[in-house]
Amino acid sequence: KQEVTQIPAALSVPEGENLVLNCSFTDSAIYNLQWFRQDPGKGLTSLLLIQSSQREQTSGRLNASLDKSSGRSTLYIAASQPGDSATYLCAVTYNNNDMRFGAGTRLTVKP
Amino acid sequence: KAGVTQTPRYLIKTRGQQVTLSCSPISGHRSVSWYQQTPGQGLQFLFEYFSETQRNKGNFPGRFSGRQFSNSRSEMNVSTLELGDSALYLCASSLVPSGAETQYFGPGTRLLVL
Numbered sequence: 001k002q003e004v005t006q007i008p009a010a011l012s013v014p015e016g017e018n019l020v021l022n023c024s025f026t027d028s029a030i031y032n033l034q035w036f037r038q039d040p041g042k043g044l045t046s047l048l049l050i051q052s053s054q055r056e057q058t059s060g061r062l063n064a065s066l067d068k069s070s071g072r073s074t075l076y077i078a079a080s081q082p083g084d085s086a087t088y089l090c091a092v093t094y095n096n097n098d099m100r101f102g103a104g105t106r107l108t109v110k111p
Numbered sequence: 112k113a114g115v116t117q118t119p120r121y122l123i124k125t126r127g128q129q130v131t132l133s134c135s136p137i138s139g140h141r142s143v144s145w146y147q148q149t150p151g152q153g154l155q156f157l158f159e160y161f162s163e164t165q166r167n168k169g170n171f172p173g174r175f176s177g178r179q180f181s182n183s184r185s186e187m188n189v190s191t192l193e194l195g196d197s198a199l200y201l202c203a204s205s206l207v208p209s210g211a212e213t214q215y216f217g218p219g220t221r222l223l224v225l
Binding site (some may be wrong): 031032034042043044045046049051056080089091099100101102103 | 190201211
């Protein structure tokens with residue numbers, strides 16, 4: 001079964017800290033992996049899209065890496081801010097076009 | 112440029128009824144994808160349309176269907192509603208099929224089935 005797991009489920013850090021969110025997937029035959037952000041009661045915002053041929057993507061303070069062989073991706077957030085507080089979701093699209101989401105990591109950045 | 116819009120934003124239905132949700136993509140975007148989000152199952156992919164053709168479908172029963180019009184607007188329909196269909200339904204659009212391109216999400220339609 002093609003599953004996506006995110007650890008930790010929740011994370012609380014003080015402002016300014018660098019942090020890492022983890023995503024693991026069970027099948028290495030992936031087409032791409034995406035990281036999203038969801039604010040309470042709202043839709044998703046796409047943060048980073050990594051194609052299967054890529055190892056990482058960067059956008060501002062965010063950096064996402066992909067290691068297909070180990071079935072892992074990490075989202076690194078530098079110098080966290082209270083405005084980063086949200087739920088972060090990882091989604092994997094497999095080569096059979098099946099798209100699976102993780103349950104998310106709820107991040108709280110305290111001022 | 113206007114974002115993805117979804118109508119209605121909130122909806123209450125009873126079991127057995129059917130419902131149609133609408134999604135207008137960002138101008139110029141030809142791909143529209145639908146997702147269901149529930150507390151129990153999380154976020155799940157429903158289907159994707161590109162240029163009026165269903166390109167991909169998630170693991171949902173046939174009660175869930177969709178279509179896309181020539182102007183790229185999309186509708187999804189759920190027939191014979193069940194309590195478990197209560198969820199936030201999200202629509203996303205992209206220029207090309209979602210796997211190759213960033214998706215932009217609408218605010219969602221929150222459906223409550225009583």
